[in-house]
Amino acid sequence: MTIHPRGFEFLKDVDVRLSVELGRVDMKLKDVLSLGEESVVILDRLTDELLDVMVNGKPIAKGEIVAQGNRFGLRIVELAGNSVAGDEAA
Template structure:
């Protein structure tokens, strides 16, 4: 694998396309019955906001031959292409949207999260 943006997963992309088509159908049905209004989209933004998306935090990747993959067992370590301290990538439906750093969750130190340090298309704002 390379450091390029992850390829969209075919299954995830199909699910997203299906959700978009369903949304278009719902919006079309709702707006066709409304006269004199701007449409249900403007008056019902929760419809769009409730669409589920898949969020992934990518720590890194590794490339290895199948023989090495098949030799992995419990306790094996896979070296990733990133170093400690390098930013992780936040990927939504196969597209990188941000970068961040691993951090402990304030109200639950047994869990970790990601603090956003850069949003795609914008310079780092701190």
């Protein structure tokens, strides 16, 4: 087997799906079916917790929501495997 001299450079143009998970909740189907326009669903994440950033369903980072003009954006705060400064146990 021969490794291409460019290494993994050719993979950089592969499309992937990046998603941000705000939170989760387990619900019974009857409760989902009763949701309406004014319904509020309480998620398992606190407002000050970082959000999970996923690529093709695999966590790669944590981030926080920012406003960019009239759109939402995402600021990456921590990459998977790295810890936030000052967050390490002494």
